[in-house]
Amino acid sequence: xxxxxxxxxxxxxxxxxxxxxxxxxxxxxxxxxxxxxxxxxxxxxxxxxxxxxxxxxxxxxxxxxxxxxxxxxxxxxxxxxxxxxxxxxxxxxxxxxxxxxxxxxxxxxxxxxxxxxxxxxxxxxxxxxxxxxxxxxxxxxxxxxxxxxxxxxxxxxxxxxxxxxxxxxxxxxxxxxxxxxxxxxxxxxxxxxxxxxxxxxxxxxxxxxxxxxxxxxxxxxxxxxxxxxxxxxxxxxxxxxxxxxxxxxxxxxxxxxxxxxxxxxxxxxxxxxxxxxxx
Amino acid sequence: xxxxxxxxxxxxxxxxxxxxxxxxxxxxxxxxxxxxxxxxxxxxxxxxxxxxxxxxxxxxxxxxxxxxxxxxxxxxxxxxxxxxxxxxxxxxxxxxxxxxxxxxxxxxxxxxxxxxxxxxxxxxxxxxxxxxxxxxxxxxxxxxxxxxxxxxxxxxxxxxxxxxxxxxxxxxxxxxxxxxxxxxxxxxxxxxxxxxxxxxxxxxxxxxxxxxxxxxxxxxxxxxxxxxxxxxxxxxxxxxxxxxxxxx
Numbered sequence: 001x002x003x004x005x006x007x008x009x010x011x012x013x014x015x016x017x018x019x020x021x022x023x024x025x026x027x028x029x030x031x032x033x034x035x036x037x038x039x040x041x042x043x044x045x046x047x048x049x050x051x052x053x054x055x056x057x058x059x060x061x062x063x064x065x066x067x068x069x070x071x072x073x074x075x076x077x078x079x080x081x082x083x084x085x086x087x088x089x090x091x092x093x094x095x096x097x098x099x100x101x102x103x104x105x106x107x108x109x110x111x112x113x114x115x116x117x118x119x120x121x122x123x124x125x126x127x128x129x130x131x132x133x134x135x136x137x138x139x140x141x142x143x144x145x146x147x148x149x150x151x152x153x154x155x156x157x158x159x160x161x162x163x164x165x166x167x168x169x170x171x172x173x174x175x176x177x178x179x180x181x182x183x184x185x186x187x188x189x190x191x192x193x194x195x196x197x198x199x200x201x202x203x204x205x206x207x208x209x210x211x212x213x214x215x216x217x218x219x220x221x222x223x224x225x226x227x228x229x230x231x232x233x234x235x236x237x238x239x240x241x242x243x244x245x246x247x248x249x250x251x252x253x254x255x256x257x258x259x260x261x262x263x264x265x266x267x268x269x270x271x272x273x274x275x276x277x278x279x
Numbered sequence: 280x281x282x283x284x285x286x287x288x289x290x291x292x293x294x295x296x297x298x299x300x301x302x303x304x305x306x307x308x309x310x311x312x313x314x315x316x317x318x319x320x321x322x323x324x325x326x327x328x329x330x331x332x333x334x335x336x337x338x339x340x341x342x343x344x345x346x347x348x349x350x351x352x353x354x355x356x357x358x359x360x361x362x363x364x365x366x367x368x369x370x371x372x373x374x375x376x377x378x379x380x381x382x383x384x385x386x387x388x389x390x391x392x393x394x395x396x397x398x399x400x401x402x403x404x405x406x407x408x409x410x411x412x413x414x415x416x417x418x419x420x421x422x423x424x425x426x427x428x429x430x431x432x433x434x435x436x437x438x439x440x441x442x443x444x445x446x447x448x449x450x451x452x453x454x455x456x457x458x459x460x461x462x463x464x465x466x467x468x469x470x471x472x473x474x475x476x477x478x479x480x481x482x483x484x485x486x487x488x489x490x491x492x493x494x495x496x497x498x499x500x501x502x503x504x505x506x507x508x509x510x511x512x513x514x515x516x517x518x519x520x521x522x523x524x525x526x527x
Contacts, residue, residue: 079365110485165371168332169367169433170383171329171360171370172360172365172367172382173330173361173364173387173436173437173440174357174387174388174440175357175383175387183383183387184373184383185388187374188373188374247368262365267418
């Protein structure tokens, strides 16, 4: 029997882990480069600023850019306070008992639900029952429900990781529960909470199935929350699916990826600013 | 003055403090010594009701601070904790600026005027001899200070809410000997204005700074007397064994 030297095992383990990491990065880079290669020549000032013409065969994608940003923004504005609020309730007000486990389990199940289910629900509930029609409102609310579990779970983890000593000190200075949460716990947990919000934005902005049922696919420039709109992801899907224009489809995908990269970049910069301020 | 009569404390089934009767005098330093797990920190946490945060804690007996029962059902918990402040083992400053650390307590207590706040902050930092060193950098993050200065800052943060009694739970255990000497010096200065109760593992520390010392073992208060008496002529054999280093 031959024996492998410990040092050799180390080298093998290191190489395997390095290879795995490399594969992850390589896939990401490949996808981005592939989309960019096909889409970058479509990018022009007029593509970004012109209304869409002939179902997307001609013209730009300005209505879709505006629609995407509005739907996403609306869903984040709704989901963040509800999500962070529930996370505070779960971590600070329930003492790890059955309620917390049930709610956490529910949130996890909700997070794993296929987005088309949310789409169908949003269609029946918001669009038809509440008569909101295909609109930014319906789409935003549906997306808010969809990203809620992500925000709850990440905020919960962030709040749980705030050292208990901080709470004790706040109480020992005569601080009440609410003072402690607002002035000490939340600011300390902010970077983690922001991570959850960023993940939520990422999910919402790139969603297709849930918004096609709820926000519709109108190519007009949205004028109010009740306007129907076609988000970039949906526009891309329709252009490619119905064979309207592959170049325009790649162009749209490129714009969507650039927007997502930009949002992540800004969010991480913001986060870094919060973290490095007092640490 | 803190006075306990037949104080018993249980964590669920565990009898953590057994029939404690003691009187802690005003404007003195009283040290509680004893081996780990003897209940000295638990006793300290009785005085500002921090044990209330632990589920399953049950307390019997009377605990009076200035003749008021602090465990009456109608007692205002936050007002008690304002009067009876606590310094913890680790210098746990908040991840905020130096100024915000000290002004946290007063802000909670409703002071929002900028000028009043900075007066309080300066006064509190001065009391712990930090003002001259830190003047002009109050906006800096508190976590960048040395551990000793962080612990001073924690004491300043406490003084800012104007307590009467300072409870100190091994305040020097995370510090090196030089920093420890400085904090001890500070405690002796502070006893002119405050009643101080300190829990310590370090018998030399108790001997150096305390006026009165209580020795605890397995939840019981074995002996309570003047420092000189405890360290030179203890009445109980167990105390003698502990201070001579035979166990603990």
